[in-house]
Amino acid sequence: MLNERSxxxxxxxxxxxxxxxxxxxxxxxxxxxxxxxxxxxxxFEAGQTVIWSGDRMDFVGSVVSGIATLTQxxxxxxxxxxxxxxxxxxxxxxxxxxxxxxxxxxxxLVMCCFRKSPFEKLMSETPHIxxxxxxxxxxxxxxxREWMLVLGRKTAREKIAxxxxxxxxxxxxxxxxxxxxxxVFDLPLTREAMADYLGLTLExxxxxxxxxxxxxxxxxxxxxxxxxxDMSRLLEEAGDDADGGVFA
Amino acid sequence: MLNERSxxxxxxxxxxxxxxxxxxxxxxxxxxxxxxxxxxxxxFEAGQTVIWSGDRMDFVGSVVSGIATLTQxxxxxxxxxxxxxxxxxxxxxxxxxxxxxxxxxxxxLVMCCFRKSPFEKLMSETPHIxxxxxxxxxxxxxxxREWMLVLGRKTAREKIAxxxxxxxxxxxxxxxxxxxxxxVFDLPLTREAMADYLGLTLExxxxxxxxxxxxxxxxxxxxxxxxxxDMSRLLEEAGDDADGGVFA
DNA sequence: GCGCGGTGTTGATCTGGGTCAAAGTTGCGC
DNA sequence: GCGCAACTTTGACCCAGATCAACACCGCGC
Numbered sequence: 001m002l003n004e005r006s007x008x009x010x011x012x013x014x015x016x017x018x019x020x021x022x023x024x025x026x027x028x029x030x031x032x033x034x035x036x037x038x039x040x041x042x043x044f045e046a047g048q049t050v051i052w053s054g055d056r057m058d059f060v061g062s063v064v065s066g067i068a069t070l071t072q073x074x075x076x077x078x079x080x081x082x083x084x085x086x087x088x089x090x091x092x093x094x095x096x097x098x099x100x101x102x103x104x105x106x107x108x109l110v111m112c113c114f115r116k117s118p119f120e121k122l123m124s125e126t127p128h129i130x131x132x133x134x135x136x137x138x139x140x141x142x143x144x145r146e147w148m149l150v151l152g153r154k155t156a157r158e159k160i161a162x163x164x165x166x167x168x169x170x171x172x173x174x175x176x177x178x179x180x181x182x183x184v185f186d187l188p189l190t191r192e193a194m195a196d197y198l199g200l201t202l203e204x205x206x207x208x209x210x211x212x213x214x215x216x217x218x219x220x221x222x223x224x225x226x227x228x229x230d231m232s233r234l235l236e237e238a239g240d241d242a243d244g245g246v247f248a
Numbered sequence: 249m250l251n252e253r254s255x256x257x258x259x260x261x262x263x264x265x266x267x268x269x270x271x272x273x274x275x276x277x278x279x280x281x282x283x284x285x286x287x288x289x290x291x292f293e294a295g296q297t298v299i300w301s302g303d304r305m306d307f308v309g310s311v312v313s314g315i316a317t318l319t320q321x322x323x324x325x326x327x328x329x330x331x332x333x334x335x336x337x338x339x340x341x342x343x344x345x346x347x348x349x350x351x352x353x354x355x356x357l358v359m360c361c362f363r364k365s366p367f368e369k370l371m372s373e374t375p376h377i378x379x380x381x382x383x384x385x386x387x388x389x390x391x392x393r394e395w396m397l398v399l400g401r402k403t404a405r406e407k408i409a410x411x412x413x414x415x416x417x418x419x420x421x422x423x424x425x426x427x428x429x430x431x432v433f434d435l436p437l438t439r440e441a442m443a444d445y446l447g448l449t450l451e452x453x454x455x456x457x458x459x460x461x462x463x464x465x466x467x468x469x470x471x472x473x474x475x476x477x478d479m480s481r482l483l484e485e486a487g488d489d490a491d492g493g494v495f496a
Numbered sequence: 497g498c499g500c501g502g503t504g505t506t507g508a509t510c511t512g513g514g515t516c517a518a519a520g521t522t523g524c525g526c
Numbered sequence: 527g528c529g530c531a532a533c534t535t536t537g538a539c540c541c542a543g544a545t546c547a548a549c550a551c552c553g554c555g556c
Contacts, residue, residue, distance in 0.1 A: 072397045074487055080400040082393035093386055100390060127375040134382045138341055141385060142348060144392035145320070145330035151399035152447025153326040156513065191534065199400025204513055206535055223521085223534065239322055404543065439504060452543055454505055471504060471551090 038118040042111045044068075050091075050103040050111070057099040059113040060092030066109035067188045070101040071196060081197040082144070086170050090136055094120050107188055151199045154239055159198040160208040161237035164218065168228055183228040212237065286366040290359045292316075298339075298351035298359070305347040307361040308340030314357030315436045318349040319444060329445040330392070334418050338384050342368050355436055399447045402487055407446040408456040409485035412466065416476055431476040460485065 041064070044050055050068060051057055063085050070083035082101060085091060091103060091111070123129045150162050171185040187194075191202040191209075198205065212218050217237055219227040228234050289312070292298055298316060299305055311333050318331035330349060333339060339351060339359070371377045398410045419433040435442075439457075443450040460466050465485055467475040476482050 070393075072393070074397070074401065076487075078401040080397040082396045095383060095386075101393070124375070124379070127372070127378060130375060130378040130382055131372070134378055134385060135343060137382060137385045137389060138343075141389045141392060144389060144396065145318075145349070148330045148392065148395060148399055149320045149322070149328040151396055152328040153322065190532090201514055202534080203515080203536085207513090210535075239324075438502090449544055450504080451506085451545080455543090458505075 038115045038122070040113055040115075042113055044105040044109040044111070046105060046107050046109075048105045048109075050105060050109070051099045053099055053102045055099050056097060057092060058116050060090070060094060060116055060119055061111045061113035062090045063087050064110040064112050066105060066107045068103055068105050068109055068111075069189075069193065069197075070103055072101055079196050080199065081193065083140070084166075084170075084197065090133070092116070094123060094133070106190075106193060156198075156200055156204050156208050157211065157237065158239045159200060160194075160205065160212060161217070161234055162239070163194060163198060164212075164226065164228070165231075165234055165238050165240070168226075168231070168234070183231055185226055187224045187226060286363045286370070288361055288363075290361055292353040292357040292359070294353060294355050294357075296353045296357075298353060298357070299347045301347055301350045303347050304345060305340060306364050308338070308342060308364055308367055309359045309361035310338045311335050312358040312360050314353060314355045316351055316353050316357055316359075317437075317441065317445075318351055320349055327444050328447065329441065331388070332414075332418075332445065338381070340364070342371060342381070354438075354441060404446075404448055404452050404456050405459065405485065406487040407448060408442075408453065408460060409465070409482055410487070411442060411446060412460075412474065412476070413479075413482055413486050413488070416474075416479065416482070431479055433474055435472045435474060 042050075042061075044066075053072070065087055068085040068091070069081050070085065071079050071081045073079040085103070093100070094116070123133070150159055154162060167187065168183050168185055189197070191205045194200075195202040195205045200208075209218075209220070213220050216229070217233055219229065221227070290298075290309075292314075301320065313335055316333040316339075317329050318333065319327050319329045321327040333351070341348070342364070371381070398407055402410060415435065416431050416433055437445070439450040439453045442448075443453045446453065457466075457468070461468050464477070465481055467477065469475070
């Protein structure tokens with residue numbers, strides 16, 4: 001979690017992923033200076049809604065720390081998570097006035113935001129920003145399509161294994177928490193949120209997690225702390241070839 | 249279908265969606281001239297594979313006429329369609345060497361292609377190309393996420409209705425084939441392809457289409473020719489609010 | 497006209513995951 | 527430390543859609 005110190009003018013840039021990854025990788029000095037003018041931070045507590053689908057959205061931004069979800073809900077209450085936002089992920093769509101999805105913080109969350117219209121102006125004047133966003137959007141599109149295979153064709157057990165694989169990988173790239181070869185991480189989602197991501201019920205999620213534990217594919221400490229003794233085994237359970245699959 | 253006449257140098261630009269929609273909308277003359285150098289057409293017959301997942305892909309392009317599908321296949325043969333390419337849709341990913349999905353022509357198909365590396369160079373020199381691609385990619389991402397809701401949370405009947413809605417709409421925007429209020433179109437997909445799109449079996453697709461016909465939601469002439477007497481009824485069956493939903 | 501392969505329909509049966517219900521676990525405010 | 531609420535697990539039963547099977551339709555080559 002970002003402390004006040006790190007939010008001071010001189011420090012924040014080093015901490016802000018969008019500055020580094022989406023906008024600033026190849027920025028010149030004058031662009032950096034302009035960015036300062038339109039940038040601000042927002043903090044949310046676990047459970048808080050960042051924005052409701054349909055609401056006016058006058059900013060874009062990226063996750064600095066914490067986790068948020070993107071969900072769609074039908075009138076009768078069925079909900080489907082369509083994206084998981086981890087640190088460095090970009091939120092919001094240049095050129096669209098209203099949010100298309102509910103964005104909800106599932107942990108305490110810090111976002112680095114940019115007012116939209118100046119951001120768009122900056123983008124139109126700075127070619128590599130659009131290119132960087134294109135690259136990121138294409139990655140998201142690949143992830144969404146990979147997830148379509150999970151939702152459409154995988155069994156409940158494969159779905160759980162796929163989700164654990166993704167979390168393990170994303171988490172590893174941030175925290176590098178491995179203990180003598182084991183991969184160790186905390187589930188950032190409740191069983192219900194996992195169910196909404198996977199197109200299952202929470203009961204089925206619970207049962208399949210129990211089954212994977214019973215079969216030694218994962219180890220559980222409490223409800224959330226997971227150890228994966230053999231990642232290739234987990235990938236196999238997910239129905240991916242060991243060489244990549246969901247991680248492409 | 250494009251005839252030879254329309255492929256001559258002076259006519260083709262008017263017919264080529266990418267030129268108009270993805271690249272040329274705001275091009276200057278010199279850019280148009282450069283584009284000519286790297287542009288070529290490819291034709292495919294129904295059933296032909298445009299490119300296999302994993303193969304080297306040295307072009308990007310867009311569909312001029314006909315329909316293609318984007319599919320993923322697991323080792324055991326389960327397949328999931330992750331995209332439907334209709335005229336004007338863009339194919340390929342700047343900055344990636346190999347195809348991520350199988351692309352298959354489901355009807356006779358004409359594509360307008362650009363050799364990739366000159367296209368990328370052009371893109372880096374012409375800001376609005378990257379911006380246009382970003383816009384298109386964001387639209388595709390929205391479509392993919394909309395489809396995640398269909399795959400994860402809708403019933404078989406709702407899935408069929410959702411697919412019919414999408415085809416009706418896309419088709420209408422191209423052909424405007426409505427007869428005194430009715431929406432009329434031909435299904436461009438086999439029952440099996442529909443099943444692969446919807447995460448169902450072909451038997452279930454067949455049964456649900458029969459059920460929708462029996463209930464008067466659609467009318468069928470032969471296996472493929474569909475009439476929708478009441479579009480809002482179809483949208484209701486799809487589980488979308490009448491105001492947009494899948495069409496957002 | 498006939499046979500054949502691709503496509504589509506329909507029926508019978510099975511089953512993975514949903515639904516309903518109950519009880520266990522954890523953490524927090526008082 | 528108690529009580530409550532949120533979260534999780536587990537069991538019993540059910541049903542939507544898968545699977546297996548048979549047959550109908552249709553265009554095409556001979």
